[in-house]
Amino acid sequence: MLRITLAQMRSSAGRLTAAGVAILIGTAFVTATLLASGIITRTTYDAVTARYADADLVVTATYDEPLTAAEVDAVSDLDDVEATAVMDQVGVALVGGSRTVYQSVVAAVDESLQPLEVADGTLPAQDDEIALPADVAERLGADVGGTVAVETWVSDDDGGRSVTRPMTVVGIVTDPAGAYMTTGGAAAVAPATFDQWLADQNGGEATATELAVALADGTDVEAARTDVAAAAGGASREVVTTDERAERVTAEFTGGQDLLFLVFTLTFAAIALLVAGLVIANTFQVLVAQRTRTLALLRCVGADKRQVSRSVLTEATILGVMASVGGVLLGIVLGQGALWVAHALDVPVPLPDAISLTWQAVVLPVVVGTLVTVLSALVPARAATRVAPLAALRPADAPSAARGAGKARLVLSLLATVTGFALLAAGAALGLADQPETGLLAGFTGGALSFVGVAVGAVFWLPKVTSTAVRLVGASGPTARLAGANTLRNPRRTAATSTALLIGVTLVATMSTGAASARASLTSALDEQYPVDVVVSSAEYDATGNPTPLPDSLVSEVAGVDGVARAVPVTTIAPQISWPGAEDAPYQPEAVGVDPGAGRDVVRNDGLSELAAGTILLPSWSGLPTGPDAPATVTVTLGDQSLELRAVVAPVETWGAVLSAADVATLTGGASATGLWIGVTDVSAAGDVVPTVQDLVADSGVVADVSGAAVERASFEQVIDTLLAIVLGLLAVAVVIALIGVANTLSLSVIERRRESATLRAIGLSKAQLRGMLAIEGLLIAGVGAVLGIALGLVYGWAGSAAALGIMGDVALAVPWLDVALVLLVAVVAGLVASVVPARTALKASPVEALAAE
Structure with a gap:
């Protein structure tokens, strides 16, 4: 029986290669993860x-x-x-x-x-x-x-x-x-x-x-x-x-959590292997369907069910071992290659010259990869023994779209989905209510539970969604209607394939949405806390306690720095502000005078929206009465000068008080600027702008402080972008594996419809039309999985952002349009590419030969 199994493997080398690639990528991921963990640990130790x-x-x-x-x-x-x-x-x-x-x-x-x-x-x-x-x-x-x-x-x-x-x-x-x-x-x-x-x-x-x-x-x-x-x-x-x-x-x-990175990345490796398992299960379904007559003949000449089942599982074991060993080798090559690239790019972190192999990085991926392959082949192996020998020798009926799944599965998936989404909503609400710890726990639990419910129940609702998509594409002609009907011939397999893609796309969309929302929320929070990118303020004071002016030449030099969009002069004073009832205890803030129009151009929030000549902006903590008792004006006194100004509570509480430059000039008699508000053209380049400004200030001979909130903003955004790139790179592996499954599903569909395709060719369907039919099938399977994955990802990303970021204040929910468009484009292109090999198989035999086959 072993010789027969090996012979079958040789005859199905092309089909097994697709399954092998899926498991090879997954095990390479596990190997690279374990090696990366060792490199990070060693690098961290070496850095210390x-x-x-x-x-x-x-x-x-x-x-x-x-x-x-x-x-x-x-x-x-x-x-x-x-x-x-x-x-x-x-x-x-x-x-x-x-x-x-x-x-x-x-x-x-x-x-x-x-x-x-x-x-x-x-x-x-x-x-x-x-x-x-x-x-x-x-x-x-x-x-x-x-x-x-x-x-x-x-x-x-x-x-x-x-x-x-x-x-x-x-x-x-x-x-x-x-x-x-x-x-x-x-x-x-x-x-x-x-x-x-x-x-x-x-x-x-x-x-x-x-x-x-x-x-x-x-x-x-x-x-x-x-x-x-x-x-x-x-x-x-x-x-x-x-x-x-x-x-x-x-x-x-x-905090003793140094294993978090390993657990984090191994989670993505587990996702890749899960998707690979779905792909392998579909691939072995292809093989079993392809060998129906061969298996039946084996049963007729004396092979029992155990031998047939053992043959399929032996094939899976051999494939799993070979692909896993290849995955380990690929993971080692990728790990060493990453080190070479890092050294070539001269990264600022000291890294080892070579990876350090451990038995865990070699043995565990092989064991896990083989186990996943064998487990994925159990259901196809059972299917290979289910039909009696004589019945299997007869032509098989086409799979029915009416075949359903168990009621228990339906009930469990509904419970998991409804409960999960309820917990997810509760987590988002708790996060927005400043309870991030509880909100994250509820949100994570709800997200995981609902996602399991969605995946388990996909066999019930995915065919219906696909049917809707079929009706939409069917209007384009008979070829599209045939393609749509073919996707519904075996709803279980179509659902399994779309689910594999759904998992990868949902996770990619979730992380992209979460990162986009985090970036938008963080930017909003930083805009409120640090409304000005870079601030230059005089650190010397005159006898009256007011800051000394900056040289006019410094103002013009800073404005000319490459990367500075605008430099607005400001004047800082220390006035007394009083209103009826507060004469004995006036408010004494550090006030800033700025031109209203220029200030609004450089400030990143709406804090100066109400500023105008004759108006002063005060924070809520100033003690200024509000409501019906609010004074129409306040008295601003500086030395011997006083002004009556309209008082407005600032919409964003950042400064002690803000006046127009004209009003400050009246109070001071025309004092020069004591500081600068600087806006940069590109926040990510703030790290280069701030040192240049610092050097200009130092060379000017004045003592002044230079604070760069833009540098902090850029560092936060860089962290988010780096983490997002890493996570999307990890999840892309799962998407690639799922797309292999689309090709396998189309291949199985071609095998099942060999005689049907020949009949269509015999009655006039051209080769181009047959290729187009299979291309539309690939588009439907990949497109439905991608669109639903993106929709779920947006929901999970927004809910997760609300649960995690609510403590920062208002959460800005964003849609990563570029990532969404890229995922859809990849799905469309992959669906088309996945149809190429099955189309060649369908067109290989002439219509007469296919019709003659029994």
């Missing part, structure tokens, strides 16, 4: 341990009981200890010309414990020497041999004071391993200088909270750990290896 360089042990202490200088020396004096380095950092201000950069500083320690690399010059050895990061040296205009002023802090009983000293730049350093990535790099000074600065910062003693220890070659790490712990103060200190330290730091960052 990068600053320890080649250290073997790390000694940690608390801020309340830090390591003393004597304890550090005691550890350094141990026989097995080759070198030690204090891992604490000191913050300083570096001044070059008119620019100031705040920078972390570390000690230039032994090479084995030094993660910084010297790009030019040397590491500092004298008290007045310093090595700067390359980007800091460029901003300060400092070269090797040049001088920078270094401002440090000395703590004392009076609170402390700053000390400034000139230091010679002896080296330019880089941080290739990203050891100090979170602090924007690190400068280095001589160990003695660092110890002195650390002592000044800590109030007189160079204490430390972390010490890296490098051991001599051949030293027993566990024995050395005990000795180091004793020298460092015994049980009150913690001595760990660098990997143990990385594991603990990672756990602190993730």
Whole structure:
């Protein structure tokens, strides 16, 4: 029987290839996921341990009981200890010309414990020497041999004071391993200088909270750990290896949830395998239908039901093993290829050069892939044994569209669907009512339950939806009507195929809708909190307590920066605002004067919609009476000048008070601008605009603050876009697998209708018309699944957004039109492509040959 099975596999190689591709993609996904988890874990550990360089042990202490200088020396004096380095950092201000950069500083320690690399010059050895990061040296205009002023802090009983000293730049350093990535790099000074600065910062003693220890070659790490712990103060200190330290730091960052990524991505792998299972089940239905006569003959010559069933399952096992092994190899290639691409793109995160294979990444995908294949073949294997030998030798009746499913399945699917959508609606309502935790739990449960109900009940309602689509396309001609009728010949199989596509498309649409809504809601929230992209405000004050003006040249220079759409001058004053009943306790805000029209052009919300000359905008917390008791005007006083202005409660509460520039000029006698409101042309490029503005302000010689809300906005949007790209990439695998199922379903339909197609050809149906009929079938199956998936995805995406984002305020529900159009386009094209191979099969035999076949 095994020889017969292998012979059948050889004769059906093309059909098995389609099923093999489905399971190969799924197992490659699982393998790549497991490998990615290992790479991420290793990369995370390396990122944490990068600053320890080649250290073997790390000694940690608390801020309340830090390591003393004597304890550090005691550890350094141990026989097995080759070198030690204090891992604490000191913050300083570096001044070059008119620019100031705040920078972390570390000690230039032994090479084995030094993660910084010297790009030019040397590491500092004298008290007045310093090595700067390359980007800091460029901003300060400092070269090797040049001088920078270094401002440090000395703590004392009076609170402390700053000390400034000139230091010679002896080296330019880089941080290739990203050891100090979170602090924007690190400068280095001589160990003695660092110890002195650390002592000044800590109030007189160079204490430390972390010490890296490098051991001599051949030293027993566990024995050395005990000795180091004793020298460092015994049980009150913690001595760990660098990997143990990385594991603990990672756990602190993730809250102990460091397995979430693995679970997250394996969930998508499970979705891909589920869809692959549906495709494989349909493929084996194709094979069983194709071999009906062969299986019947085997029964006639003595094969029993178990042997026939075992033959199908053996075929599935062999296919599963071969495809899964291929998937593992593909996953390994993809993992290594991703590393090569990352290195070629010079990503800022240090990554390993090669993947690390584990038995889990090799064995688990093979086991899972084979198991899914065998389970998917159970129903077709059972169908192969269901017909008696003599009955199977007779021509089979075409499948009936009237065949229904069980009542129990109908009841369960209805209960799951109704209950699930009710919970989903409750989750959205709870999220909008500022109860996101409960809302997310209810929404996730409802979404999962309703989706299961929709998928399980698809066999009942999908044929009816398809029937409606058939009536719509049927108006285009008899070929379309034939195609529509063919999709309804076997409702179970059509439903299974559309469901496979429905799952993938629904998840893609859900994530796209959720991300689009999150982006819109986040943008709305940021617009309210940070209405201006970049703000420049004077940080110096005159004798009256008002900010000093900015130079007119600075205003024009900032307006000319590439990426700045508009720079609007503003003037900040500190007036007193009173109204009847508030004369004794006037409102004293920091008020901003701006030209109403220019201000509305640069502000991203409606906060200035009511601003005009003679009007002042006040926030609700100002105490201004509202309603019938609201005063018609308020008195604004600045020094000896007063104005009567109409008071309006600002629609968006962001500023203390806002006046027109003309009214501020009246109060101040024509004061110059003390700040700028800047709008950028592209938020995503704000990271380049803000440093340029900062440099211009620093070069102008004035002391001013530059705050860039646009940078925060861009970082949030980048996170959303990155996560969306990753998720859509993962879900696209499931969609690709489902589209393979469309081709398999059409192939089975062609096999079942071989004689029917020949009859149509014999009575005048042309080859082009037959191809068109199959193309319309593919479009119907793929189109119905895609449209319904998009509709469900919009519902799930909106409900999920409401449940998760309600705490941010008003949730903006968005439709990702581009993603929707792309999914529909892919479905249409894939439906057409999927019909090509079945059409070639249908046209291969002449009408006479097909009609002669028994």
